[in-house]
């Protein structure tokens with residue numbers, strides 16, 4: 001991490017902690033949307049995470065903060081009598097850090113929105129799954145997160161990102177952008193053809209929701225591998241970070257997103273498309289960890305749609321990257337021109353890898369279901 005301590009950043013940090021005690025301000029993480037800094041200081045807690053929210057993505061950042069507060073309060077109540085699966089384990093939730101001299105816990109100035117949250121120490125995240133034990137912990141982490149908020153009524157959470165993970169809405173947006181763009185080269189046309197072949201069926205989850213087979217619950221929205229914190233000493237999952245996308249949705253969006261980011265060890269920016277694959281062993285370990293906590297509240301329909309969401313979310317992310325590429329990279333932060341196109345191709349290759357193993361996924365889910373509910 002590069003030390004970074006500009007006067008402007010220091011002035012913002014000072015609103016949360018007196019600047020005399022601040023030791024360093026550094027960039028943190030690799031988010032595509034917000035800007036994140038780690039502020040280390042001499043106070044008791046030692047550090048906090050300061051973020052500038054991207055207000056062209058989150059146009060009601062006050063509601064993002066409200067959701068964060070509602071989630072934190074709820075989980076704190078739940079942890080007063082922890083579920084049995086948490087016995088002997090640590091579980092942490094990032095909390096809102098108040099401003100020093102004002103009632104609201106955020107700063108709005110010059111069109112920017114800044115807030116701080118607590119830093120979770122003695123834990124790390126990684127960009128690649130190390131082994132099946134790590135994968136199981138990531139699954140456990142997502143399962144525990146869902147479990148702890150499963151009784152938070154969805155009407156207590158604002159919809160801060162309308163249509164987030166609603167794949168048919170991304171397809172509509174793609175259609176509009178593709179019809180108007182002048183950026184259609186050969187690679188883009190090939191990617192477009194890939195989407196055309198899969199147009200039918202992108203509504204698989206939304207149609208199940210409309211039929212009442214699936215229901216909205218509180219979700220994380222972005223539980224990719226590097227948002228699951230692992231305790232440095234025990235190797236156990238101890239919480240999920242990056243809570244801006246917490247809102248009502250389908251747990252399938254979360255499960256699909258977790259698996260698409262964990263089971264492709266080459267990651268979102270591989271050197272070669274040939275490195276992209278979907279690892280069934282890691283998938284099994286993650287789902288086993290997940291179901292060890294969340295199995296109790298999943299219905300048969302929920303389980304039925306697991307293979308579908310595992311296929312759909314990489315397709316959706318590829319669609320989102322490709323649309324952004326055609327629009328001129330206005331949403332996802334990019335390292336170089338063509339980055340979003342490349343990212344889209346990676347997700348499409350991953351979609352194909354899942355499709356090739358779809359039957360195996362159905363068998364895996366049936367096997368895990370049988371272990372959960374032996375009578376079925």
Ligand code: GN1
Pocket residue numbers: 030031032033034057221222224242245257268317
């Ligand atoms: C964005 O900013 P980051 O990396 O936490 C995006 C996710 C994508 C992810 C892909 C609000 O998350 O949906 O899966 O990039 N977040 C939003 O890397 O759109």
Ligand code: MG
Pocket residue numbers: 031222242
């Ligand atoms: Mg995020």
